[in-house]
Amino acid sequence: MPKSDRISNSQPTSDGLHPPTLSSDDHIPLRMWIRLVTCYHLMEIRLRTELRTNFDNTLPRFDLMSQLYRHPKGLKMGDLSRLLMVTSGNMTGMTDRLVVEGLIQRFDDPKDRRAYHVSLTPKGKKLFQKMAVQHERWITSLLGDLDETELHEIHDVLGKLKLHLTTQSQAA
């Protein structure tokens, strides 16, 4: 039985205090957050499985290649870590493997001798484009039960939330 099936019926995390006997108007921020976490995990598990099955690839590698696709001139390792929200240590191992596989390349930073940049190779770019097309199809299929109005509703409300969270962080 694949992992995605095993996990799909599990209960959401982080909701220890609130049994289902609470009326639906109680604790709505917490309940909304728990549902978001659950949907995020269910979607992520499915996307991981699809990437592994179809491309023998992982989500962190896909995300790394995605950032390099958006920055065709390449990125410093530190900037890449920041964009991907991972530590430099994890980043180094992953980029090493992608270099060995010929999917990305390293080059020196002419302005900073201690730093180096990475960028996609033509082979890496081609693979990423193939994966990205499928990635969007999987997402469209997974979200298939939501109509345009509902997608726009969540998109807009989450846009407001994102702005709020970013502003809070900057003010902190």
Next chain:
Amino acid sequence: MPKSDRISNSQPTSDGLHPPTLSSDDHIPLRMWIRLVTCYHLMEIRLRTELRTNFDNTLPRFDLMSQLYRHPKGLKMGDLSRLLMVTSGNMTGMTDRLVVEGLIQRFDDPKDRRAYHVSLTPKGKKLFQKMAVQHERWITSLLGDLDETELHEIHDVLGKLKLHLTTQSQAA
């Protein structure tokens, strides 16, 4: 500078193919998903920071204690792994530490000599209750810019999505 501030301005992952020049109606499922991922990560980083700062604790430990709080009679290790969507290996190290700290306790399963259960100790239950009250306050504050209607909107649409994802998994 704390990690949460460093990371707050980073761009969302997994959207490599779609520069901001696309009109807002294009690729709406993908755009909605990317926004959900971004909000999830921004919220998670803030919650991690709050748990660490206020309780010297981590989200995986909080989630584990949360599941045990919901199951006062205790859980088998395997069921705990499944509920938390983590591997048994990671679970063992984490439970070992929580036992040493006196927050959870192990006991044998009378029906299965190979398995054992874990449950919260009174000390663990007390700590979890304190953390959970704060956890809900942080979430309510982080979601503070959204009004009741918006919270209900996302909650309801995500409920539909969750049902769809769960049904898809069961049918697979």
